[in-house]
Amino acid sequence: SWDEAITTRPQVAAAALARLVALLSVARDPDAPAGISRPFVQVEVHQWARSVTRMLRGVLPWPNAEFAWDTVGAESRQRTTPDTTTSRDTKLFLPAVYCRECGRSGWSVLAPESDLEELSFEAHKIRRATVTANKSKVRTLVAATDNEAREGNGRTAMNRAEQRSLTTGGAGVLMVLDGSSRRLRLPDPQDDYDDEGNPQPAGPDSVFVLVQLGDTAERAAKDDWCPACGTHNAIRFLGTGAAALAAASITQLFTGGEMDKEQRETKTLMFNDSVQDAAHRAGFVASRSYTFSLRALFTKHLSEQRSTALNDLVADVVLSTTDRETLAAVVPPDLHDDAGVARLLSGK
Template sequence: LPLANCRACGCSGWIGVYSAKDKKLLSALDEIYRHFFTKGSEAIRFVVPLSAGETPRHPHGEIARLCSACRSLAAEGDAACPACGSQALLRVVVQRPKMETHTRQDGQPYTVGRLVCPTCGADDGGIMLLGMRTATLCSHLIATLNGSVFNRDKKIIAFSDNVQDASHRASYFGGRTWSSTFRAQLSHTIHENALPDMPLPDFLTFLLDDLRRRHADPAARLATFIPQDCKWWHDWHELEEHNTPPSPRALNRLDLRLRWETCMEFGFKSNIGRTLEKTGVAAAYVRLPAVTESCWGTVLEKVRNQVEGLRALTLPDLRACAADLSDLMLRRGAVLDAEVVPAILRTADLGVVRWQPPLKFTLQGMSRGGIHPVFPGKTIGGGTARLALALTPGGELNAVFKWHTGCDDPAALEIFLNALSDAGILTKVVSGPQAKAAMAYWLLPPDRVMISSSLETLRCPVCGRQRHAPRALLDAGAGRVPCRGPGCPGVPVPATVAAHHYRQQYIDGNVFRLVAAEHTGLLKRDERADIEKRFKSETPAPWYPNLLSATPTLEMGIDIGGLSTVLLCSVPPTQSSYVQRIGRSGRRTGSAVNVTVANARPHDLYFFLAPEEMMAGGVRAPGVYLDAVSVLRRQYLGFALGEWIAQDQAAAFPRDIRAMLKALDNQEPVFPNTFLDWYAARRAALA
């Protein structure tokens, strides 16, 4: 069964399709992938192993026993598999999808299924399959090659076997590598300027000023940092086609997008992918305001007087609880951005963010089931809010609150959040009238969020999970809450680990933007020639293509200049094709990097296990039949047709075969009769 994990907490398990008839999980990968990505299947299951006596906090299914021999599901009390008799049973929780019915714009209903994490309760698209497709793996490889300071000739040709893959990968490579470019720039800004801990608004201002200083040319700045989903901008097309400098409006839009990308990098996306926090470059933390002791005393008094179970709460525990709750809110994106958050709250009840102008033209959409911020919230009226981090027993907020106070009552947590809001530590916001359910949210003021490059590694002594936390957060007595691992009782402690590979790449590597272009037969001749010219340029502009996603037609016969890297997105069909493709690189310097990616198909896997047969195998001479008259006839006919079309302005083809056959029978003056008459008059000249 394919492995899967929760992006929010790291809970891992398997994905399978449940057969009600056989009472087992099907293992056919095609069926599993079809049901998983359909998002509307009730048969998909997320199976998570449980230890003896462990109870999931957010079950949306049943606890059962999974037979490791035949994948049948047995009752929890069974000692042997009822299907095959095997006693190799594994205690698991079988999570069913949470089915929801929505209405399209045309009024038609549709159903969406959302898998729920049994550990943290995340149901916002956080359950992901583990693995990489060819395009994703190649994107990481390209980002590493372009970020290396040792690669001085950053030009790549990526070969695909068909036009569809080549066209898709040209766009995918450009979009997937953008985050590496931006993270490298963030790292350079922080470390080269030796920035101290800085409030988020001040850091955003410093970042944009630093970008203007490093990339003084507005065109180069736009070409380097424009996201892939913004390349529909008119200014980008003018720059790409006519070298026209961008307008101030486009640069302002770019600044807004980079501000929001930075907030996401240090907020609700800080734990997804090769982020600055996970690689140990920099992280964000919440600095509680320097309020007076009397202010903290007022908060403590309110909590003690209103909650019986918190009468014994001490002031140090109160501060530590406030710090860790604020840190969790930061990780979930609950920061009150003046421009973006109000737009999110307007549609928070829908579970999908619909931007309005001008944000609509700049920010990336957040669809239902995608990654988006969630805010601590409580329903005031009827209905529910999908983007609310609910105050429920066993939830993330309540788990942190219980760790410090021993109380798991949501009402007590609400009183605590209101007290922090009254003291000015948090900001309470009520959703607008457009929401179906009136909601109260608690958010962090942006000036409370600090960006720090002084990090310490924490590792759980029980399960080994590790994370990077700012030292200032640890010095304040916070940041050492229970391990976030599924069911792990450990508490992370400081540890010494080796520096992350991507940390060195971000800090010491180059800030280089990949500009990919397809080179296929779908392009017009002039467009393809222009791409080749720009790719071969000895003094390329930042918006010139530096990666060609090509089909086998580029194996030979086309001069593409100097090249240091060739990427084969699949194993070529023959040794001759392999030699032709990798022979495109290293013609000037004599050295090159050639990478071949083996896909999950028999041909590729065979040569993955025996690569020497492809690299050193014999190249067969092509078969040539010199007396192939029929081949010559086809070539001659094609040449004659080309000459006829080029010389005769009135040359035209009928719209369908029926009209052509009718004209041929009736000797009408249309094709093919017009072509045959033209050929008869010029037969000697053509020969």
């Protein structure tokens, strides 16, 4: 059934739906007058998206990941893992966080007791603590890579640079998050690794993580240090707003080749339930769409098969702006009101 396919095989279900819509879109009325192409059925596609907030991430070893909405009982409810994320089930979900500097991601927990290894997994308490005086008790856990996890097997020698990167300069230390006991513990060379020294955490819902501990733990929590790269003011809860999603969707539609350019219908009509926010929303979407379009333009002139010198990339992009549509992608929205720029974009 569709319900089962969407739940267990979302990729296959999405492909099937896309093909059905595509077939209906190209179908033509056989009874239409000669020389007139008339659609067999009228097709309208609506994409509904909600803001991505209060996201939970399943406790799974790197690089596997499974995400869920923060609902009542999400922490302990057993879930069926879609084959698009990982093949292993998990029943422990924690608030998802990431570093906006290095891009590493992981979880957030609460250490309410004096012993920093005693953790609280209640999502609403963790989020509440980040905006109160209890923020110093929040601990950011970044999923450790396999190479980082091997450093705790007692067999792999760490060179000086790697050892320094995990112990000083604001970066975290390697620990194991034990979901069953709700504790952080040191890696066990006997139980947490296989016979070849590869990471294999003992027990369910256990992962290798990088975390700030010791004298700098509370300061790191208050200043949002990243345990992986050590950057300050870098840790954020995973999520994005409706305006950012709208901007990304619009850019993909206009630059991804999904729309027929011959129809010349690349127009955007947005509705907002607040008159006061309409201008702000429109400005935000325009700004983000410009950023995405500019990135797409640079990407278009890059190749995976050959390297490109930076000066050649800039020259190619500048040369491509002779096309009016391409030129619009490299002109910031706040310049569109300038008379000279407006005349240039209009082609006059």
